[in-house]
Amino acid sequence: MFDRILTGLTIMDGLGSEPFQGDIGIRDGHIAAVGSLGDAECKDRLDAQGKVVMPGIIDIHTHYDLCLGWDGLGAHCAKQGVTTVIGGNCGIGPEDVGAHLDAAEKLKLGLRYGILASHGPIRSRVVPRVEGRAASKDETLLIYREVERALEQGALGLSWGPYHSNSLADEAELLSVTKAAKNAGKPFVVHRRCEGKDGLEATREAFRLAEQTGVRVHISHLKIAGRKHWQKFEELMTLMESGARRLDLGFDVYPYEGSLTYLAAMIPSIYKSDGRLLERLADPAERAAIIHGIHGWFADRQGPDDILVFARHIEERSGSGAQNLASLAEEMGVQDPAECAAQIIERDPEGNGGWAAYRYMMNESHVQELCGRSDAIIASDAVPEVDGMAEDTHPRAYGTFARVLSQASKKSLPEFSQAVKKMTSSAANRYGLQKLGRIEKGCQADLVILDLNELQDCARYEEPSVYPKGIDSVFLGGEFVFKDGQGLTTIQGQVLRG
Numbered sequence: 001m002f003d004r005i006l007t008g009l010t011i012m013d014g015l016g017s018e019p020f021q022g023d024i025g026i027r028d029g030h031i032a033a034v035g036s037l038g039d040a041e042c043k044d045r046l047d048a049q050g051k052v053v054m055p056g057i058i059d060i061h062t063h064y065d066l067c068l069g070w071d072g073l074g075a076h077c078a079k080q081g082v083t084t085v086i087g088g089n090c091g092i093g094p095e096d097v098g099a100h101l102d103a104a105e106k107l108k109l110g111l112r113y114g115i116l117a118s119h120g121p122i123r124s125r126v127v128p129r130v131e132g133r134a135a136s137k138d139e140t141l142l143i144y145r146e147v148e149r150a151l152e153q154g155a156l157g158l159s160w161g162p163y164h165s166n167s168l169a170d171e172a173e174l175l176s177v178t179k180a181a182k183n184a185g186k187p188f189v190v191h192r193r194c195e196g197k198d199g200l201e202a203t204r205e206a207f208r209l210a211e212q213t214g215v216r217v218h219i220s221h222l223k224i225a226g227r228k229h230w231q232k233f234e235e236l237m238t239l240m241e242s243g244a245r246r247l248d249l250g251f252d253v254y255p256y257e258g259s260l261t262y263l264a265a266m267i268p269s270i271y272k273s274d275g276r277l278l279e280r281l282a283d284p285a286e287r288a289a290i291i292h293g294i295h296g297w298f299a300d301r302q303g304p305d306d307i308l309v310f311a312r313h314i315e316e317r318s319g320s321g322a323q324n325l326a327s328l329a330e331e332m333g334v335q336d337p338a339e340c341a342a343q344i345i346e347r348d349p350e351g352n353g354g355w356a357a358y359r360y361m362m363n364e365s366h367v368q369e370l371c372g373r374s375d376a377i378i379a380s381d382a383v384p385e386v387d388g389m390a391e392d393t394h395p396r397a398y399g400t401f402a403r404v405l406s407q408a409s410k411k412s413l414p415e416f417s418q419a420v421k422k423m424t425s426s427a428a429n430r431y432g433l434q435k436l437g438r439i440e441k442g443c444q445a446d447l448v449i450l451d452l453n454e455l456q457d458c459a460r461y462e463e464p465s466v467y468p469k470g471i472d473s474v475f476l477g478g479e480f481v482f483k484d485g486q487g488l489t490t491i492q493g494q495v496l497r498g
């Protein structure tokens, strides 16, 4: 007797196999049978004739740890077919992994939820961020122990990036924390120090650390950023090929040519790693240096016309939603867009200036090439979402998976099957989640039923918070988490501890 049988489906098993027709029998939250189940007994039968079923999507690159208490989180993910997420990427995350995961256990997440140990906040437990300095030898050992502890408490890997105080670490410290990840058998997940001018060197840096320690290494949102630097892309691909020959290497990518990050990301690390950016902006000489730094960023990457800001806290704004920095500067009566950016940052209560979308940062054909690679993992890099602020985001937080799937489905079913793999079993394998990301007997019954005729991402930069079409229903452990266009919020979910 099955708890539920789904019948009449085209099955994409998540492993990239040729799609096949069949039924799925679910028992005790798991897939109990796959094949032709005829009239087998069950408590509930769902006839999904003409639809496609795939494993629940595993989004390995998110920042949902920053909005864990948002009760719409599970539904937000379910509406996109996402059943498992990993937070704590890019070196930003909770200071105390154990406490964070304990808090997550108490929530009805309606999701499977895992976290990476984030280097910056963890190192700040040893070297106070405000001191803005490298760690001593003894402190490096203490940071090693803190990272080791976070990994023991269940973090699935270690992340590092240019945010928070990460960039204060010297090579000895980085080598030491990378060793902690290696010893725990968990990956080192790197948002490279630079993704533009020094993007190749920053990739080599990650490889060097992996070579010296033997750690599994994963590059977050692989790209070359900035029109000026796009010509480095081919060399980056060659570098990745040679890295893959000698390292256990992976990468993720989102299918958009624009990025999203804090507006303060344009400011060089030396002015902000210690968390004293606002203080510096209040000092005329330091302010001038920061403005100069922002101009340098414009020249290196892209100008204010291609930077979309949300800046809700600026009352001079006439509209809502995204607006480019150049036009906002005009509205605010500020001549220099770099000065305008500085004002947006200092008037933001959190001192980051809020989220900004950087259009045309990547070359669209590079994005397509990366998404098309067989070793790609598709992930959203979605940033927090809170009620009422939905428009302050990037379409990737709503459309990533449907975008890749719908583009692939228009090519061919085998192509579609490969796209499914890149967001299911390939993602699961990266973190050793063997019972997830595949439709096989014994695996968790996390499933997504799709209508391929309808499947379409609908999120755009101008209106990012629009869910995709064509997601019919979603199951977590055999229970509906999305049905008839509604996310169901009563499902417990699971905290993943590595």
Ligand SMILES: [Zn+2]
Binding pocket: 061, 062, 063, 089, 090, 191, 220, 381
């Ligand atoms: Zn990220």
